[in-house]
Amino acid sequence: MAELKETLLERREVFRGRVLTLFLDRVRLPDGREATREVLRHPGAVAVVAQRDDGRVVLVRQFRHAVGQELLELPAGKLGPGEDPLDCARRELEEETGYRAGRWERLGSFLTSPGFTDEIMHLFLARELVPGWHRPDDDEFLEVVEADPAELLRTGGILDGKSILGLLLLGRS
Amino acid sequence: MAELKETLLERREVFRGRVLTLFLDRVRLPDGREATREVLRHPGAVAVVAQRDDGRVVLVRQFRHAVGQELLELPAGKLGPGEDPLDCARRELEEETGYRAGRWERLGSFLTSPGFTDEIMHLFLARELVPGWHRPDDDEFLEVVEADPAELLRTGGILDGKSILGLLLLGRS
Numbered sequence: 001m002a003e004l005k006e007t008l009l010e011r012r013e014v015f016r017g018r019v020l021t022l023f024l025d026r027v028r029l030p031d032g033r034e035a036t037r038e039v040l041r042h043p044g045a046v047a048v049v050a051q052r053d054d055g056r057v058v059l060v061r062q063f064r065h066a067v068g069q070e071l072l073e074l075p076a077g078k079l080g081p082g083e084d085p086l087d088c089a090r091r092e093l094e095e096e097t098g099y100r101a102g103r104w105e106r107l108g109s110f111l112t113s114p115g116f117t118d119e120i121m122h123l124f125l126a127r128e129l130v131p132g133w134h135r136p137d138d139d140e141f142l143e144v145v146e147a148d149p150a151e152l153l154r155t156g157g158i159l160d161g162k163s164i165l166g167l168l169l170l171g172r173s
Numbered sequence: 174m175a176e177l178k179e180t181l182l183e184r185r186e187v188f189r190g191r192v193l194t195l196f197l198d199r200v201r202l203p204d205g206r207e208a209t210r211e212v213l214r215h216p217g218a219v220a221v222v223a224q225r226d227d228g229r230v231v232l233v234r235q236f237r238h239a240v241g242q243e244l245l246e247l248p249a250g251k252l253g254p255g256e257d258p259l260d261c262a263r264r265e266l267e268e269e270t271g272y273r274a275g276r277w278e279r280l281g282s283f284l285t286s287p288g289f290t291d292e293i294m295h296l297f298l299a300r301e302l303v304p305g306w307h308r309p310d311d312d313e314f315l316e317v318v319e320a321d322p323a324e325l326l327r328t329g330g331i332l333d334g335k336s337i338l339g340l341l342l343l344g345r346s
Contacts (some may be wrong), residue, residue, distance in 0.1 A: 004236040004243055004314045013189045015195055020289060022188055022195055025239055030314045037238045041215065045288075063177040065200055065210045068335045070177055071283040071287055076290075110334040113285040113292060114237045114244055115218070115251075116193060121286075121334065139179045141203045155192040161283040161294065161334055168341045 003030045006037075019043070019078065026064035046089040047076035049107065049149075049166040050126040056150045057167070058097045058129070062142040072145060072152075073160045076121075085122040087107075094132040097144050106171045110147055112161065123166050125173060148153030176203045179210075192216070192251065215292035219262040220249035221308040222280065222322075222339040223272055230322045231270050231302070231341070235315040245318060245325075246333045249294075257281075258295040267305040270317050275301030280342045286332065296339050298346060 015022040021041040029035055045121060051057040057074075060119040064071050077092035079085065094100055107123035134144075149167045158164055179200040188195040194214040202208055223231040230247075237244050250265035253259065259277060267273055280296040305315075323339045331337055 004234065004316065008238075017187075018209065020195070020211045020213070021195070024190065025238065030236075036191065038193045038195070039239045042286075042289075057335050061177065063203075065178050065179050065181075065286060066200065066289055067287050067291050068213045071284070071289075076288075078229075108329070109332070110337055111240060111244070111332050112334050113215075113290070113294075114240050114246075114333055115249075116215075116239055117286070118240050119286060131282070143177065149272050159282070159284050160287055161285050161338060162256065162284055163343070165334060165338050166205075168338070168345075172341075 004032060006071055010036065038116055040117040042117050043081070044120045044122070045076060045161045046079065046085050046092060046122045046124060047074040047166055048089050048093045048102060048124050048126050049074060049170045050097060050129060051149070051170065052129055052146065055068040055148065056146045057170070059098060059145045059147060059163070060096050061145050062140065069073070069162050070159055072163070074163045074166050076162065086124065087126040089122070089126070093126055094136055095137065096140070098132055098134030098144060099126075099129040100132035101126030102130065105173070106164065107173065110165065121162050123162065123169065125170065149161040178203060184205065203315045211289055211333040213290040215290050216254070217252040217293045217295070218249060219252065219256075219265060219295045219297060220247040220335045220339055221262050221266045221297050221299050222247060222343045223266055223270060223274060223302060224322075224343065225302055225319065226246050228321065230321045230325070230343070231272060232316040232318045232320060232336070233269050234318050235313065244333050245331055245336070247339050259297065262295070262297040263297070266299055268308055269313070269315060271305055271307030272299075273305035274299035275303065278346070280339060280346065283332065283338065294335050295344065296335065298343065
């Protein structure tokens with residue numbers, strides 16, 4: 001098997017924000033040469049496929065500044081320091097949609113873009129939904145939307161990767 | 174329908190790298206208050222589900238410095254300035270795996286992590302594979318792996334989101 005590993009030689013923090021930290025790393029390549037790598041540290045996140053008893057899923061529509069448009073997405077949020085992903089999923093589902101769930105399952109975890117970031121996304125399936133307390137974060141403005149998951153996939157109205165992935169995994173669960 | 178749009182008030186470039194550009198933006202929220210947004214500009218990328226006549230798919234194993242481990246992924250790469258995604262897909266498939274494909278289909282596009290980046294990923298399905306010219310980029314070290322797509326999904330050995338998504342879409346195509 002080929003030697004593929006890169007070794008970190010030097011790390012320089014070029015930006016530390018509220019959410020993201022960006023590093024410029026110098027690495028040694030497997031053949032001994034050097035290269036630079038731009039690396040974005042992310043705290044990780046969760047997303048929830050919340051399915052009602054009638055089969056419809058609960059989504060949120062929100063404006064995403066990074067892409068300059070409104071997107072329809074699964075309820076989701078970033079992990080707090082040391083936070084358990086399931087606790088985070090429960091919190092985000094209730095804050096963003098007003099639902100609590102009686103039954104939780106893990107759908108899996110994936111890396112969103114491992115070429116430049118360590119962001120990991122944990123996907124959960126939430127069922128047996130009951131009303132909770134709806135209270136979005138201070139700087140979150142969103143609209144709750146309920147829709148048929150097969151229809152959402154068929155019409156292609158979802159651009160967000162984690163949401164497409166979650167709905168595809170729901171179809172296989 | 175609720176007003177969800179955020180308006181850009183001020184943009185500050187905090188880092189410009191070889192691949193990524195990071196901005197710190199001040200925005201006006203729908204309720205009139207202000208907030209900051211960390212935004213990563215990305216050139217966009219492609220990934221290819223390359224399926225052999227025997228049903229197996231062609232993947233690449235490479236060390237991903239951002240996550241500190243080797244990952245099994247679809248052949249993929251970043252778009253050059255103004256590059257057509259299909260041209261990029263053809264180029265990356267051949268560079269990374271040594272295959273050319275006689276038949277190309279678009280599987281769809283998705284945003285990898287729209288909470289902080291505009292990165293868009295274009296997924297293609299490539300069939301009728303024939304040998305081409307294998308020549309990875311100078312700083313790419315990778316190993317070509319051929320495997321059964323259903324088996325890959327069942328065993329959970331793939332952590333990369335675009336690759337899971339591509340294999341799930343292959344199963345539906």
